[in-house]
Amino acid sequence: MNQVIKLTPKDFETDQEVRWCPGCGDYAILKSMRKTLSEVGRNPDDVVVVSGIGCAARLPYYLETYGFHSIHGRAPSLATGIKLANPELDVWVVGGDGDFLAIGGNHLTHILRRNVDVNLILFNNAVYGLTKGQFSPTSIPGTRSPSTPDGSVDPPVNPATLALGGNGSFVARTADTLQDHLPEVLLRAHAFVGAAFVEVLQNCIVYNDNAFGDLTSKRHRAENTVIVRHGEPMLFGADNDRGLIYEPVRGEFRVTGNASEASLHDETNWALAAALARVNDPDLPTPLGVFYCAPREDFVSAREDLIPYTPLSPGDLKDLLYTDSWRA
Amino acid sequence: MIGNEGPGPRTVVRFAGDSGDGIQVLGGEFAKAVAMEHHDLLTLPDFPAEIRAPAGSTFGVSAFQIQFGGDGVLTPGDEADVLFAFNPAALKTNLDTLKRGGVIVVDTDAFSPRNLKRAGYAVNPLEDGSLSEYRLMSMAITHLTAEAVAPTGVGRKQAGRAKNFWSLGLSLWLFGGDRAPTIQWIESKFSSMPDVVASNVAALNAGHAYGETMELDAGDAALGVNAELHHGVFRTITGTDAMGLGLAAVAALSGLKLTYSSYPITPASALLHFLASLKGRGIVTFQAEDEVAAITAAIGTSYAGGLGVTASAGPGLSLKTEALGLAVAVELPLLVIDVQRAGPSTGMPTKPEQADLNLALYGRHGEAPLPVLAPATPSECFRIMIEAARIATTYMTPVIVLSDAYIANAAEPWELPDTDALPPIAPAFRSDPAGFEPFTRDPETLARPWAKPGTPALAHRIGGLERADGSGNISYDPENHQRMTDLRAEKIARVAEQGLEHEIDSGATSGDLLVIGWGSTYGAIEDAVSGLTRAGFSVGHLHLRQIWPLPANLGAILARFGNVAVAEMNRGQLARLIRSEFLVDARSITQTSGQPFKVGTIEAALRDLLDGLPRPRSQIG
Ligand SMILES: Cc1ncc(C[n+]2csc(CCOP(=O)(O)OP(=O)(O)O)c2C)c(N)n1
Ligand code: SF4
């Protein structure tokens, strides 16, 4: 199953017409997924892409692998069942912010804490696209939508913070338009054994256009984001001339104009990861990258080590049935 | 089976005491000993819902009832011949289960002023003559046990715990039974605690010796009749264990890796515990975060080429309905068990009811038909699970199996099947890429191919959006949706063609009245019908094991009878189905008390029906 196969992104196109709105950020994610899958060296017949419901969740129809478009919010548990049946499969779970964080929030936290060996790709557009634009669990307060004409009230959930708090062992953030960074993170997620959670900031051009424009546009990207990589200084700015200094006591950051002062990223440091994930400050760049990566045994392997599955032979069945029996 | 002569002598014994008194162990071991004396039997535990109710309280009373005797014991008995009441609360809450003139065995030590008050007795019922209608056997069980175990040197606590073995010893004296199997069981159960073994065995022997020395006898209740169990190998089995073994058989017969995923709920959790105790042999158990996760993980398993199994009670089945619709839509095999309990909502979690039938038949949005099976007895759970798996994998469909709290907990002797003669289950995985499309169909069964991920060159997409006939691509085409809806219905209808065979279970094969039942009402209906048959009525009993699709010959059977009645523990759910499918005036006999039907209740209701029949009855016999 692990033979290296030469594939191109084109090999992952299906005969189905892609039906997202023109200009939707989902196209860019699809493109990166095809690129990643063509590079990971897995046979497409061993890849399964599972989704719930939403615009994002249509993705399996557009990938020439095995695919299961299931019901709203439940893709993580479906994927868990797939891994229990066949741990060899390369399983990807894709879904929107409503799918993963509203109706499926329960399953998301449980697949993370169990550390089932799948890749979870959250398409966060901070809106319910498919149902025509209602606010979502990641929408900022005040979001005007068909269901909140006067603006929403609920404070949002921060997906990466939730994943870290939920005992996730791999937590990353990237964005749809970053066609260099997105595949890099997807490759890292794929290489990780365990539940790899990737939040992709995604533009819904129809219902929440430019929600992340300040971060993802070519013009602002360098100023407003900082890409963190393990062991490297946390630098940003057009010339990478500024950096972040980590203040561990309060779990906060401050900006330095002296790049040599910048703190190094350590993706095994949970507190640093949590601090990066929760940055929400107009004076600070928004962190992207692999915040946390702390390998531990995945769920199905741990189960197998403790209680190995063995097929039941007819002889075993007879033994089971005939315990505590007597002859009349 | 009972002939026209009627059943042989039978005895009903009920043990009742504090939930800490070890009543279920006492009952279970007694049942084992009785079975080994070649009696037929059926047992039913009746435990309190509270985990640790205060000692001596009425709501902390745990009971266990057993009926045993000659052949054809099919119920735990309408009323007890002998009641063991280990404290005043047990007496108070169980006296109405004892027949007039029955025997009461009491532990006088437990009838302290404090316990009497807790049970709500102003005066001691052992002394005020209120039990004069019964035969009272009073003995100081607590003291006698303490004396018996004193030489083993155990503390007071363990001495107190040994009371149930003392009582078991006495019971084995009263009803005749070998102590050796119990001693063996004690030795293996407490193998790491030699003093516990010694004290329990001492108590067991002392109870037996007490009965012998005092020359106690159970009068008419003591019976020496054996069942004419033919030669074979037997074990006592509960519905839960039979279901678990049935799933193990499915694993062995199909070679499929089963994933049993569920979320704990009474009375279904016992099945999770049983399967977990198999330690990965044939079946992987998965405790999910809720029932939605449980069923979707099971669907994931079946998709990936294993067999997904999930079980719950009504509240959990309610949560699973959306995912059941997905399984119907994507046409994957799946076993869904509902161990029904009294509802709605949390209802009475430990009490049986059959009121989830409508949920099983109709509880999905859209047109989403699926087969529904129901075992009639505890041991039958074994073959029903095999049948459910055969249907699921042959027709690529989810199957619901309806059990209930009574079937799950009741126990009976089961003649073990020859494992070599069990029907094979042969799942047909698709591997040939030539002409593969995920929604083409087998012309006979209408099943779609099962193409599991990992199979070379069969990569395809499935999902809950309507699929084009053949290609499986998303389709909004009106004609396609009509065709797919019809195909899904026709596929399930075809299950009846090769489904479980149904014929009259007992009584008249044609005549005045057909009584139809399903599930755990089997024994009570069977006994009621045999009583009426002996009394000369023309009544037949048909018990449905396959409720959807209805058996192919059901219409023909109905046509042989002048009248039809349906007895079930709900408000007439199967009766309405029979009425609507066959346009017959099926009368409904129902009960929703959280208690199994008594034979007498059904017999009386049937007599009323027979008495009211418009045309003269043909008397037989
Ligand atoms: C049980 C259930 N409830 C509601 C819906 C309707 N619904 C479909 S997708 C969706 C939300 C989609 O939002 P998101 O998950 O963020 O995906 P997006 O469309 O934005 O990519 C909702 C509410 C459904 N399909 N199923
Ligand atoms: S509605 Fe938004 S998320 Fe959905 S396809 Fe259109 S642009 Fe994309």
Ligand SMILES: [Mg+2]
């Ligand atoms: Mg969304």
